[in-house]
Amino acid sequence: KAQAAADQQQAPEKINQAPIPMKMDRKGTDVFIEMTAQITNIQIDKNVTYNAWTFNGEAPGPLVVVNEGDTIHFNLKNMDPAVPHSMDFHAVHAAPSKKFIDVMPNEEGNFTYKASNPGVFMYHCGTKPVLAHIANGMHGVIIVKPKNGYPTxxxxxxxxxxxxxxxxxxxxxxxxxxxxxxxxxxxxxxxxxxxxxxxxxxxxxxxxxxxxxxxxxxxxxxxxxxxxxxxxxxxxxxxxxxxxxxxxxxxxxxxxxxxxxxxxxxxxxxxxxxxxxxxxxxxxxxxxxxxxxxxxxxxxxx
Amino acid sequence: KAQAAADQQQAPEKINQAPIPMKMDRKGTDVFIEMTAQITNIQIDKNVTYNAWTFNGEAPGPLVVVNEGDTIHFNLKNMDPAVPHSMDFHAVHAAPSKKFIDVMPNEEGNFTYKASNPGVFMYHCGTKPVLAHIANGMHGVIIVKPKNGYPTxxxxxxxxxxxxxxxxxxxxxxxxxxxxxxxxxxxxxxxxxxxxxxxxxxxxxxxxxxxxxxxxxxxxxxxxxxxxxxxxxxxxxxxxxxxxxxxxxxxxxxxxxxxxxxxxxxxxxxxxxxxxxxxxxxxxxxxxxxxxxxxxxxxxxx
Amino acid sequence: KAQAAADQQQAPEKINQAPIPMKMDRKGTDVFIEMTAQITNIQIDKNVTYNAWTFNGEAPGPLVVVNEGDTIHFNLKNMDPAVPHSMDFHAVHAAPSKKFIDVMPNEEGNFTYKASNPGVFMYHCGTKPVLAHIANGMHGVIIVKPKNGYPTxxxxxxxxxxxxxxxxxxxxxxxxxxxxxxxxxxxxxxxxxxxxxxxxxxxxxxxxxxxxxxxxxxxxxxxxxxxxxxxxxxxxxxxxxxxxxxxxxxxxxxxxxxxxxxxxxxxxxxxxxxxxxxxxxxxxxxxxxxxxxxxxxxxxxx
Ligand SMILES: [Cu+2]
Ligand SMILES: [Cu+2]
Ligand SMILES: [Cu+2]
Ligand SMILES: [Cu+2]
Ligand SMILES: [Cu+2]
Ligand SMILES: [Cu+2]
Ligand code: NA
Ligand code: NA
Ligand code: NA
Ligand code: NA
Ligand code: NA
Ligand code: NA
Ligand SMILES: [Zn+2]
Ligand SMILES: [Zn+2]
Ligand SMILES: [Zn+2]
Ligand SMILES: [Zn+2]
Ligand SMILES: [Zn+2]
Ligand SMILES: [Zn+2]
Ligand SMILES: [Zn+2]
Ligand SMILES: [Zn+2]
Ligand SMILES: [Zn+2]
Missing domain, CATH: 2.60.40.420 (Cupredoxins -  blue copper proteins)
Known part of the structure; x- marks a missing residue:
């Protein structure tokens, strides 16, 4: 337990990148989203900081809100100097082996897909082992607002x-x-x-x-x-x-x-x-x- | 494992309060319920007795059945000499910080709320740490009968x-x-x-x-x-x-x-x-x- | 961990029975199914073989597909020389104490019941301890095709x-x-x-x-x-x-x-x-x- 406590203390040499805000623009039903995979310290408990893998320095990552039927033009920059990262939006229809693929360290990737289903969807890094990428902080929510709203x-x-x-x-x-x-x-x-x-x-x-x-x-x-x-x-x-x-x-x-x-x-x-x-x-x-x-x-x- | 077995044997000095029956009366749609938080031994396995925190000496506590739309006038007596207890009925709409609050040892509390939704609801002690109060036995069920019954x-x-x-x-x-x-x-x-x-x-x-x-x-x-x-x-x-x-x-x-x-x-x-x-x-x-x-x-x- | 690895290696003396195929015949809405409880090695990981309790040498067992309303005439042969086995189809209405009962080693049992509900149902050995019989491999799926199909x-x-x-x-x-x-x-x-x-x-x-x-x-x-x-x-x-x-x-x-x-x-x-x-x-x-x-x-x- 002492070891665990020690592990959870922030080592001074760890990378800690200042959060880069997500960008989002819209032209009609085309939505342009820029997100950044980065390593950022996240305070998770009163005395515990986690050197997290994040989207845009947040864990969970920034909230994305689009409309049913929008086309998402997604740009992912990977500021992690060592580990590839990627993006799997549950809201879209896309071949994972083409559109949810790894972006190498210091590179960026561009992907286009439609958000055709309304709902409250998870997004997350889909790089293997996915368990580690999610558990280290690479998760968030994309809301797709229903075309005709909710009855309530x-x-x-x-x-x-x-x-x-x-x-x-x-x-x-x-x-x-x-x-x-x-x-x-x-x-x-x-x-x-x-x-x-x-x-x-x-x-x-x-x-x-x-x-x-x-x-x-x-x-x-x-x-x-x-x-x-x-x-x-x-x-x-x-x-x-x-x-x-x-x-x-x-x-x-x-x-x-x-x-x-x-x-x-x-x-x-x-x-x-x-x-x-x-x-x-x-x-x-x-x-x-x-x-x-x-x-x-x-x-x-x- | 020997230690666990020893722990589970009933220590002779433990408090073991005889079950006090729940009381329930009705006047129109006003229902008057009296329950008692008490410490009572519960046999949970062939050779295991648990010195439980209970409602009315049962674990789960006594079944409560009311009608959709009833107003519940609830009285909780706390016979536990040392630990506060409380009541959270999932069936009701009530501000927890006012109506699900702790009743101190040897005191009682009175709370009024409506059961406006039909269903099979859990109730439980809501005193912190809630995990311990539920796991020690303070849980039960309140059935709210639907006004128009079930189609079946x-x-x-x-x-x-x-x-x-x-x-x-x-x-x-x-x-x-x-x-x-x-x-x-x-x-x-x-x-x-x-x-x-x-x-x-x-x-x-x-x-x-x-x-x-x-x-x-x-x-x-x-x-x-x-x-x-x-x-x-x-x-x-x-x-x-x-x-x-x-x-x-x-x-x-x-x-x-x-x-x-x-x-x-x-x-x-x-x-x-x-x-x-x-x-x-x-x-x-x-x-x-x-x-x-x-x-x-x-x-x-x- | 070394012990676990050793445990998972196939001991040469273990029984390993060649899979007997399931038999299935139909006359109108009467379906005649013959399955065999048997001990068969199943490769579960690249370097792990499990000396499984199986239906017909598969784990999960063979897929059964019937129609809503069919009557199933089920024959279970138990080739396990030591352990009784049985069959619990989730798809049927039957008194478990009569129709899901143990078939002794080297014996067989015959059971008749209707598949009156459409769906994707589990089946499994129901012999105690059920946990062990399922975990050792005695599970599978019976699909009951809906009389009027699915709307889609x-x-x-x-x-x-x-x-x-x-x-x-x-x-x-x-x-x-x-x-x-x-x-x-x-x-x-x-x-x-x-x-x-x-x-x-x-x-x-x-x-x-x-x-x-x-x-x-x-x-x-x-x-x-x-x-x-x-x-x-x-x-x-x-x-x-x-x-x-x-x-x-x-x-x-x-x-x-x-x-x-x-x-x-x-x-x-x-x-x-x-x-x-x-x-x-x-x-x-x-x-x-x-x-x-x-x-x-x-x-x-x-
Ligand atoms: Cu990642
Ligand atoms: Cu996912
Ligand atoms: Cu309590
Ligand atoms: Cu609750
Ligand atoms: Cu079995
Ligand atoms: Cu079952
Ligand atoms: Na998906
Ligand atoms: Na309102
Ligand atoms: Na509630
Ligand atoms: Na009836
Ligand atoms: Na069943
Ligand atoms: Na099609
Ligand atoms: Zn990742
Ligand atoms: Zn779709
Ligand atoms: Zn409705
Ligand atoms: Zn309590
Ligand atoms: Zn409500
Ligand atoms: Zn219906
Ligand atoms: Zn079995
Ligand atoms: Zn039925
Ligand atoms: Zn529909």
Whole structure:
């Protein structure tokens, strides 16, 4: 355990690249996205920094939001001096052996594909061993907004993104394969400028709650990026009035206490908060809460 | 292992409070429920007694059944001399920071909320660390009967409740967080007076089967209270003709061999038994069956 | 670890029975199936052979395909000289204590039941401890074709079966109960003569991909036979346009990135491949991919 603690301390010689922001432009239904694979220190617990493999210095990576039917023109720059990286968007139809391929260190790659299905999709580096690339931080969420919206759009007052991921002993593939995660964490990503945008850690969303007002219907775009655990997504103090599995408007469930999310599974969940106070968001697999997986939604009168 | 066995033997000085029955009264749609947090020995295996934290001396706690739309007036007495406890009903809309709060040792708390969603909901102590409070026995089920019933109500001949929970090495939070459960168990709770009502153990529902007749359509209200494992709920020898996820009449599946239950997930499942004999109910994650998770349904000619 | 490696080497004195093919005949809606429980070496990894308990010398066992409404007349011969075996078809309604019973070594048993529900069902030996009989290789899939087909039948161009199962240290019940699987594997079974038909191993479906053409809609009948793990079934590079949970035409989901399969859970999944290249099929619980769980679908122009 002392060794593990020592391993998790940041070695001074490790590369730590300042985050390069993602770029995104749109011309009609053509969307131009530039992302960077880079090595950046991420604080994952009060006293633990992880020398992460990231997209754009965030882990999970930056939120991508496009429209159903958009064509994505994707540019990936790899600033990692030693390891190839790549991008697998779950939202697209593309031959992985051509469009999700490795970009070598200090090179870049360009890929084009359509986002033809609405939903809350995972993205991740697909370079082998994929387990290590995801566990080291190369994961995120792409939301594809449905052409005709959700039937419940008009009732929704607040919208947030929540992502669940695991952290293992740093860079230890054995531990990722056979061990228990050291941390299981939640993060949020900004849907609009000024909204909170966090890395996956054990404390931020407890100390700085998400906010809503009494009477609000809150929508959460959620994805469990794993790499290994399934999630039993639950909001304490309410019932999920509407759930769209994987965020597809056709996959509707009602009145759910808890949503089962496979590894890489997503959902749009909506619920009404009728009373002021703090509501904890968890995976109801409580050993993962014990390792960090909780966020607070603070509801105030006005 | 010798140490674990020793740990699990009941120390003579441990508190063991005789079960106080739950009280429940109704005036119109106002339901008055009194429950007691107490420390009671629960036999969980042939030679293992667990000095459990319980609701009313049962683990899982007593079954609560209310109607959709009811207002619950809930009183929690805490007889535990040392540890605060609380109550989180998944069935209700309530600010957890106000209505699911800790009741101190030897005190009581009163809380009011509505049960506005039909289903098979988990309840549990929500005091931190929640993992320990659930794993030590503070969990149960509240059924909220749908206002207009289930579309299949008329076909159902027998109804039972089945709950899945795990037991860990007694009071060992490390083991709850990282270890394997020592036992995974099923229990049943009485829907009416005279029906079987058991604690979560490895043997009772094998030795004293639930009963049905040839030709019966059997309904089971099931919930997997965890705290950590998901469940692959299955009845050997039949197919689940109708499944209502989380017990909501709107979430219907047909012809399922197995239902995926997240931690805290529930369902109403219905199936017809066409032949006399013994039908084993399991989670199809068979390592959990190896640890105890099975019950028998005995079907007789008449 | 040296001991484990030694355990996994094939001892020369172990029984290794040549596979006896399954027999299947039909007269109207009466189907006559003969299967054999036998001990056969199965190669599960490049350098690992498992002295498996099998149906007909395959693990998973031979694919069974019947029609909704068929009556199955099942004959099980047990060639295992020492251990009783049995058969539990998830597809049928039958009293397990009469029709899923043990067949003693060197004996045979005859059982009749109806396959009244359409779907992609698991079958397995149901002899205690069931965990060991499944983990040692006694599992497979029975497809019950729906009377009126699937609404999407006409769009489908290629059909395959994929099964996920785990392998543990050979014959080690402790490891099956508490340990991590040594391998998690995929296999395919031939729907027609000449199609690939493999055992559950870590390499064959990577080296000899399944095949499709650009523009094809591919259907996969999938089941996760466990015995312990759940599966997050995913096809890299596409979205599952249509999913029928447990293969029942009534349980439809659309546009899913990943399907949650409980232990013994099945599905029919359909997706279109729009570009030539290699598409990897995985469980998105990537520690299981690290242990072998992947298959390749190769899509060519023509
Ligand atoms: Cu990468
Ligand atoms: Cu809860
Ligand atoms: Cu408690
Ligand atoms: Cu089974
Ligand atoms: Cu067997
Ligand atoms: Cu993926
Ligand atoms: Na609203
Ligand atoms: Na809740
Ligand atoms: Na009936
Ligand atoms: Na069955
Ligand atoms: Na087609
Ligand atoms: Na994909
Ligand atoms: Zn990478
Ligand atoms: Zn609600
Ligand atoms: Zn609806
Ligand atoms: Zn408590
Ligand atoms: Zn049936
Ligand atoms: Zn229906
Ligand atoms: Zn067997
Ligand atoms: Zn598609
Ligand atoms: Zn549809």
């Amino acid at each position: 759009d008009k009732q929704v007052d607040k919208e947030y993104v929540i992502i669940q991921n695991e952290w293992y002993r740093e860079k230890d593939l054995d531990d990722m394969t056979n061990g228990q995660p050291s941390q299981v964490v939640f993060s949020t990503k900004a849907l609009k400028e000024g909204m909170p945008n966090t890395n996956g850690d054990t404390f931020t969303l407890k100390e700085k709650p998400l906010l809503a007002k009494v009477g609000d219907t809150v929508r959460i775009y959620v994805n469990n990026v794993g790499p290994n655990r399934v999630s039993s997504f639950h909001v304490v103090g309410t019932v999920l009035d509407t759930v769209y599995l994987d965020g597809n408007p056709q996959n509707v469930l009602h009145g759910m206490q808890t949503v089962m999310l496979p590894a890489s599974g997503g959902a749009v969940v909506e619920f009404k908060v009728v009373e002021a106070g703090d509501y904890t968001i968890v995976t109801h697999q409580f050993n993962d809460v014990q390792k960090g997986a909780a966020a607070v939604l603070r509801v105030t009168e006005d | 109500d008329k076909q159902v001949d027998k109804e039972y409740v089945i709950i899945q929970n795990e037991w860990y090495r007694e009071k060992d939070l490390d083991d709850m967080t990282n270890g394997q459960p020592s036992q995974v168990v099923f229990s049943t709770k009485a829907l009416k007076e005279g029906m079987p009502n058991t604690n979560g153990d490895t043997f009772t529902l094998k030795e004293k089967p639930l009963l049905a007749k040839v030709g019966d359509t059997v309904r089971i209200y099931v919930n997997n209270v965890g705290p950590n494992r998901v469940s692959s709920f299955h009845v050997v020898g039949t197919v689940l003709d109708t499944v209502y996820l989380d017990g909501n009449p709107q979430n219907v599946l047909h012809g399922m061999q197995t239902v995926m239950l997240p931690a805290s997930g529930g369902a109403v499942v219905e199936f017809k038994v066409v032949e006399a004999g013994d039908y084993t109910i399991v989670t199809h994650q068979f390592n959990d069956v190896q640890k105890g998770a099975a019950a028998v349904l005995r079907v007789t000619e008449d | 039948d006409k769009q489908v161009d290629k059909e395959y079966v994929i099964i996920q199962n785990e392998w543990y240290r050979e014959k080690d019940l402790d490891d099956m109960t508490n340990g991590q699987p040594s391998q998690v594997v995929f296999s395919t079974k031939a729907l027609k003569e000449g199609m690939p038909n493999t055992n559950g191993d870590t390499f064959t479906l990577k080296e000899k991909p399944l095949l499709a053409k650009v523009g094809d809609t591919v259907r996969i009948y999938v089941n996760n036979v466990g015995p312990n793990r759940v599966s997050s079934f995913h096809v890299v590079g596409t979205v599952l346009d249509t999913v029928y949970l447990d293969g029942n035409p009534q349980n439809v989901l659309h546009g899913m990135q990943t399907v949650m399969l409980p232990a013994s859970g099945g599905a029919v999944v359909e997706f279109k491949v729009v570009e030539a290249g290699d598409y990897t099929i995985v469980t998105h619980q990537f520690n299981d991919v690290q242990k072998g769980a992947a298959a390749v679908l190769r899509v060519t122009e023509d």
